[in-house]
Amino acid sequence: MSETHCRRNTTKFNPTKKNTPNYFMSKAVKEALKGTKNRDGGPFGCVIVKNNVIISLGHNTVLSSKIPVNHAEINAIKKASKKLDSFDLSGCELYSTTEPCPMCFSAIHWARIKTIYFGTTINDVKKLGFNELSIPARIMKKIGSSPVKIISEFSIKECRALLKKWKELPGKKIY
Ligand SMILES: [Zn+2]
Numbered sequence: 001m002s003e004t005h006c007r008r009n010t011t012k013f014n015p016t017k018k019n020t021p022n023y024f025m026s027k028a029v030k031e032a033l034k035g036t037k038n039r040d041g042g043p044f045g046c047v048i049v050k051n052n053v054i055i056s057l058g059h060n061t062v063l064s065s066k067i068p069v070n071h072a073e074i075n076a077i078k079k080a081s082k083k084l085d086s087f088d089l090s091g092c093e094l095y096s097t098t099e100p101c102p103m104c105f106s107a108i109h110w111a112r113i114k115t116i117y118f119g120t121t122i123n124d125v126k127k128l129g130f131n132e133l134s135i136p137a138r139i140m141k142k143i144g145s146s147p148v149k150i151i152s153e154f155s156i157k158e159c160r161a162l163l164k165k166w167k168e169l170p171g172k173k174i175y
Pocket residue numbers: 071072073100101102103104105
C-alpha cells in the first residue's frame with residue numbers, strides 16, 4: 001500500500017445518519033466525553049466497527065486505572081478481541097477522536113485492523129500539554145510498511161470541539 005491511502009477527509013458531519021463513518025466518530029466523541037466526565041483519563045475515545053456494526057467502544061483510562069498504556073485504542077482493541085474471541089481484527093475499522101500514538105498505531109497494526117479514521121492530530125494534543133511521541137501515523141505506516149489505511153482529520157470540527165471542552169474542564173490532569 002502506498003501513501004495514497006493517507007488522505008484528508010472533509011465529508012460534512014452528519015451524526016444523525018446511522019452507521020456512517022460520521023456516526024461512528026460521533027460515538028467515539030461521546031465515549032471520550034464519558035471518560036472525561038468520570039475523570040478516567042484524557043479526552044480520547046475510540047470505536048471499532050466490523051461490517052457496519054459497533055464491536056467495541058473505549059476511552060482513555062490512564063488516570064483511573066493507573067496503567068499508562070490504557071489509551072482509548074488499546075482499551076477498544078482489547079474489548080473487540082474479547083468479543084470476537086480472536087487476536088485478528090481483520091476487516092475492522094477503528095475510529096479514534098485523536099490520531100493514534102505510535103504505541104496504539106503498533107497495536108492497530110498487530111490487530112490487523114483495516115482502516116483508521118482519526119480527528120485531531122498528535123500535534124493538536126501535544127499543544128495541550130500531553131506527553132506525546134511526535135511520530136505521525138502516516139510515518140509509522142511508511143517506515144513500518146503497514147497495510148493499514150489512514151483517513152486523517154475526519155469529523156475534525158467535532159473532535160476539535162471535544163478537546164476544547166476538555167481544555168475548559170476545571171481540575172483536569174495532564175500526563
Ligand atoms: Zn495511544
